[in-house]
Amino acid sequence: MKRRQYLIGALSLAVAFVVFVIPFIFVFLNAAKTAAESATLDFSWPREWRFWQNLVEVVQARDYMLLLAYFNSTVITVGAIALMVVSGAMVGYLLQRRRTPWNRIIYGFVLAGLIIPPAVVPTIWLLQQIGLFKSITGMIFIQCAYGLGFTVLLYRAFIATIPRDLDEAAIIDGAKPWQVFFKVILPLLKPVTVTVIVVQSITIFNDFTHPLYYLPGAENVTVQLTLYNFQSQFVSQMNLLFMNILLVTVPPLIVFVFFNRQIVAGMTSGAVKG
Amino acid sequence: MARVVLNDIRKSFGAVEVIKGIDLTIEDGEFCVFVGPSGCGKSTLLRIISGLEEQTSGGIEIGGRDVSLAEPAERGIAMVFQSYALYPHLTVRENIGFGLSLARRPKAEIAAAVKKVAETLQLTPLLDRKPKALSGGQRQRVAIGRAIVRDPGVFLFDEPLSNLDAALRAQMRIELTELHAKLGATMIYVTHDQVEAMTMADKIVVLNGGRIEQVGTPMELYEHPATPFVAGFIGSPTMNLYEGKVARQMGCDTYGIRPEHLTLSSDEGRWQGRVRHVERLGADSIVHLDVPDLGPLVARTTGDARIAPGEALWARPQEGREFRYGAV
Amino acid sequence: MNLPTGRQAGSAPSHGRGSTAATQAPAKRRGSPYPYWFVLPAGAIFGIFFLAPTLASFYFALTAWDLFSIRFIGFDNFVQFFREPFLMQGLVNTLLFASITSAAKTVLGLLIAVLLTSGIFAQGLLRSIVFFPVLVSTIGIGLMFAELMHPTEGAINLALAAIGIDGPGWLTNPSLALFSVAMVDIWRGVGLATLIYIAGLSTIAQDYYEAARIDGATRWQQFWRVTVPLVRPATTTVVILSLIGGLRLFDLIWAMTRGGPGFSSDVLASVIYKQYQAGFYGLSTAGNVILFLLIGLIILPLAWWFNRKEVEQ
Numbered sequence: 002m003k004r005r006q007y008l009i010g011a012l013s014l015a016v017a018f019v020v021f022v023i024p025f026i027f028v029f030l031n032a033a034k035t036a037a038e039s040a041t042l043d044f045s046w047p048r049e050w051r052f053w054q055n056l057v058e059v060v061q062a063r064d065y066m067l068l069l070a071y072f073n074s075t076v077i078t079v080g081a082i083a084l085m086v087v088s089g090a091m092v093g094y095l096l097q098r099r100r101t102p103w104n105r106i107i108y109g110f111v112l113a114g115l116i117i118p119p120a121v122v123p124t125i126w127l128l129q130q131i132g133l134f135k136s137i138t139g140m141i142f143i144q145c146a147y148g149l150g151f152t153v154l155l156y157r158a159f160i161a162t163i164p165r166d167l168d169e170a171a172i173i174d175g176a177k178p179w180q181v182f183f184k185v186i187l188p189l190l191k192p193v194t195v196t197v198i199v200v201q202s203i204t205i206f207n208d209f210t211h212p213l214y215y216l217p218g219a220e221n222v223t224v225q226l227t228l229y230n231f232q233s234q235f236v237s238q239m240n241l242l243f244m245n246i247l248l249v250t251v252p253p254l255i256v257f258v259f260f261n262r263q264i265v266a267g268m269t270s271g272a273v274k275g
Numbered sequence: 276m277a278r279v280v281l282n283d284i285r286k287s288f289g290a291v292e293v294i295k296g297i298d299l300t301i302e303d304g305e306f307c308v309f310v311g312p313s314g315c316g317k318s319t320l321l322r323i324i325s326g327l328e329e330q331t332s333g334g335i336e337i338g339g340r341d342v343s344l345a346e347p348a349e350r351g352i353a354m355v356f357q358s359y360a361l362y363p364h365l366t367v368r369e370n371i372g373f374g375l376s377l378a379r380r381p382k383a384e385i386a387a388a389v390k391k392v393a394e395t396l397q398l399t400p401l402l403d404r405k406p407k408a409l410s411g412g413q414r415q416r417v418a419i420g421r422a423i424v425r426d427p428g429v430f431l432f433d434e435p436l437s438n439l440d441a442a443l444r445a446q447m448r449i450e451l452t453e454l455h456a457k458l459g460a461t462m463i464y465v466t467h468d469q470v471e472a473m474t475m476a477d478k479i480v481v482l483n484g485g486r487i488e489q490v491g492t493p494m495e496l497y498e499h500p501a502t503p504f505v506a507g508f509i510g511s512p513t514m515n516l517y518e519g520k521v522a523r524q525m526g527c528d529t530y531g532i533r534p535e536h537l538t539l540s541s542d543e544g545r546w547q548g549r550v551r552h553v554e555r556l557g558a559d560s561i562v563h564l565d566v567p568d569l570g571p572l573v574a575r576t577t578g579d580a581r582i583a584p585g586e587a588l589w590a591r592p593q594e595g596r597e598f599r600y601g602a603v
Numbered sequence: 604m605n606l607p608t609g610r611q612a613g614s615a616p617s618h619g620r621g622s623t624a625a626t627q628a629p630a631k632r633r634g635s636p637y638p639y640w641f642v643l644p645a646g647a648i649f650g651i652f653f654l655a656p657t658l659a660s661f662y663f664a665l666t667a668w669d670l671f672s673i674r675f676i677g678f679d680n681f682v683q684f685f686r687e688p689f690l691m692q693g694l695v696n697t698l699l700f701a702s703i704t705s706a707a708k709t710v711l712g713l714l715i716a717v718l719l720t721s722g723i724f725a726q727g728l729l730r731s732i733v734f735f736p737v738l739v740s741t742i743g744i745g746l747m748f749a750e751l752m753h754p755t756e757g758a759i760n761l762a763l764a765a766i767g768i769d770g771p772g773w774l775t776n777p778s779l780a781l782f783s784v785a786m787v788d789i790w791r792g793v794g795l796a797t798l799i800y801i802a803g804l805s806t807i808a809q810d811y812y813e814a815a816r817i818d819g820a821t822r823w824q825q826f827w828r829v830t831v832p833l834v835r836p837a838t839t840t841v842v843i844l845s846l847i848g849g850l851r852l853f854d855l856i857w858a859m860t861r862g863g864p865g866f867s868s869d870v871l872a873s874v875i876y877k878q879y880q881a882g883f884y885g886l887s888t889a890g891n892v893i894l895f896l897l898i899g900l901i902i903l904p905l906a907w908w909f910n911r912k913e914v915e916q
């Protein structure tokens with residue numbers, strides 16, 4: 002590496018540190034302060050480290066609401082992704098393998114799902130009609146519906162790389178259509194499935210808008226909603242608010258460390274179609 | 276018990292008819308090879324027999340049963356693909372046993388069947404590997420194993436050796452021929468390769484543009500090609516073929532003579548020409564001549580023949596080896 | 604010349620002839636190995652939870668609808684939307700916000716991507732740092748910056764004060780609030796644009812640059828004549844994704860300003876939420892319909908235009 006490249010690199014690192022890292026350090030430091038000290042909001046070293054106490058306090062706040070929220074968010078994320086993976090892969094498979102005029106229509110719906118924002122009030126009305134408003138089940142279906150477009154596109158692109166000979170070999174071996182899919186194709190989709198799971202779990206976990214509309218009420222609170230609710234509760238306790246922000250930031254950070262490659266693949270390939 | 280009968284099979288993709296009415300009987304236990312130029316419909320015809328492709332019209336019988344509309348799995352056939360199409364996520368053992376496990380056969384029965392097939396093909400030490408960890412030849416064997424375990428009446432092969440190198444191809448040719456002798460099943464085999472066709476086939480079907488050009492044993496096709504197309508297609512180096520005025524002078528529309536049926540001499544013959552190029556293959560030499568009024572003429576002679584480019588030579592067709600099509 | 608017919612031997616056909624075959628012909632035609640019912644599970648979920656409400660919204664937008672009653676009123680909601688200044692402001696703000704953030708993400712994303720593919724020191728680490736905010740909760744980011752941008756005690760203004768600048772009220776000044784939120788959105792989203800551009804740049808063969816160098820192109824010329832045209836598919840993606848995201852944005856605004864001060868940073872999505880909270884369901888839905896139409900009117904022609912350009916090349 003040339004000297005110049007070292008220099009530019011070091012300079013960029015310094016800028017990136019100030020712009021992107023310092024805000025998080027600010028949150029971290031304030032999360033460790035006492036309420037009084039954090040109220041001034043300044044960028045300083047805590048005089049007294051109360052990291053652990055603050056953490057316990059946030060978790061215990063409002064009757065362990067944060068734990069309930071983590072539980073709810075996990076259930077929604079897992080449920081929606083399970084549905085999305087199986088049903089989305091089936092559509093991606095059909096779209097890729099069977100070329101018919103219907104494909105254009107299905108493809109149109111997929112793009113519509115990616116582009117058009119949901120019509121929230123009519124959705125609430127519909128959820129009320131079928132008894133799924135304010136329910137975790139309803140939220141699972143909603144998140145699945147909103148993520149299907151992305152999932153289908155990703156699967157369709159990946160299935161194009163699986164030779165059709167495999168389907169035909171299985172057909173000759175006596176596999177029914179569903180067996181061809183579930184026993185031969187689905188197991189081969191593991192790499193792209195990991196990508197779908199990682200990207201969608203971050204999306205769903207971080208989603209604030211849709212739980213705000215469809216999951217009002219304390220018993221169905223999700224992680225992002227706690228943050229929003231605590232904001233009004235913690236006005237005098239900025240340290241706890243920052244601790245809460247920190248706790249919400251941790252899961253994506255862990256996922257990022259372990260699944261960097263899949264995230265990058267998903268974010269770019271899913272994006273390539275626009 | 277697996278005679279294959281095709282009755283006036285036709286197939287169109289959209290408006291394009293690619294199989295234009297094929298009638299063919301392949302006897303039980305026969306090794307039948309489809310040859311023909313690229314795009315003539317060999318694969319399509321094979322896929323119609325397998326049931327992967329549905330014919331537009333016509334009927335198919337396998338083993339005395341009309342299977343025109345039957346599912347591929349119900350036809351008593353097995354297929355070996357050019358790409359092998361091994362399931363990448365399954366071990367060799369599971370690949371071979373896949374069809375049986377779909378049919379919900381007892382585990383012990385599947386294990387026994389897989390074991391037997393593996394022994395036949397010397398795959399036993401590889402049974403727990405994934406296809407990724409196999410060489411081309413080994414993959415080929417697994418693909419054949421997957422076919423054998425179904426115990427089909429008819430084996431279908433679509434250019435199964437084309438991904439192998441020359442040495443392995445020669446070896447697999449012999450193995451396949453032996454396998455055919457051992458199993459006694461009907462085999463239908465698609466290839467581009469003349470050597471495969473000539474050495475393995477009991478019966479060759481020459482296809483051209485979706486039609487059958489000629490059916491016969493390898494030697495029949497070699498000795499009595501019915502059309503100029505077959506004449507030019509079978510045999511290597513290809514037959515010298517002449518049309519137009521030259522052919523009419525010899526009393527026909529198309530005149531043909533194989534390179535190996537020309538005798539070269541320095542003082543007498545029917546045509547005199549100048550040697551343009553000599554290909555030395557060791558055992559043989561292929562001599563390219565330029566003959567005035569005739570055009571290029573290729574002749575085969577012994578490997579040690581002392582011939583140099585530029586030399587003037589005479590060529591004489593051997594008695595009874597000339598082909599005249601459209602003779603008046 | 605005699606025509607040899609197919610050899611009839613092989614093995615003696617002692618078994619039944621084909622003539623008996625027709626009697627056991629199976630009747631039904633075979634189905635495709637790729638049956639249409641494979642779309643049913645996804646189709647049902649998508650149809651019920653996305654498509655049906657979307658279609659229904661076109662009706663509900665034409666009603667006066669609240670907790671107690673629903674009444675068809677034609678286009679009154681839309682008329683009201685364009686008449687009320689605070690609703691109109693939401694529409695204008697949406698367009699402004701989406702254009703600023705998309706433009707900035709596109710330009711910055713490309714520049715950062717070029718920098719981070721030039722083989723500098725700590726390139727991988729830098730990519731991760733720039734990208735990480737994309738994965739962090741938007742609400743978390745919004746609250747974090749709301750504190751950092753506090754007019755008197757926020758770290759940003761304190762830092763500015765230290766070098767003698769009197770920082771503005773980032774979120775309290777009505778003419779600045781929307782731009783402050785836009786800056787945070789750029790901060791959060793530029794990592795994704797960079798990532799897409801890096802993917803795009805990595806597909807450009809090095810040959811082009813070498814050829815350009817041999818032709819005597821300067822670095823600047825290389826950037827404009829080689830990089831920019833060849834990275835066009837990535838540009839399409841970045842522009843379209845940023846626009847869609849910018850036009851739909853709700854959570855960041857809501858976490859930082861709730862559309863305030865006054866209505867100065869309201870966008871369509873926050874107007875929709877406010878009208879919903881106030882119980883004006885019909886008006887809220889009309890806002891939703893306007894948002895679809897806006898997105899459709901902007902994205903579809905743009906996608907078409909980009910596609911055509913790509914084909915031309």
Ligand SMILES: Nc1ncnc2c1ncn2[C@@H]1O[C@H](COP(=O)(O)OP(=O)(O)OP(=O)(O)O)[C@@H](O)[C@H]1O
Nearest residue numbers: 288289293311312313314315316317318319320467
């Ligand atoms: N699914 C399809 N749709 C449309 N046309 C097809 C399809 N499959 C094959 N064809 C056409 O049918 C003709 C015959 O194809 P086929 O694959 O049977 O040729 P082939 O003899 O096997 O050639 P090769 O030796 O190159 O494998 C070709 O012209 C091909 O383009």
Ligand SMILES: [Mg+2]
Nearest residue numbers: 317318319433
């Ligand atoms: Mg073929």
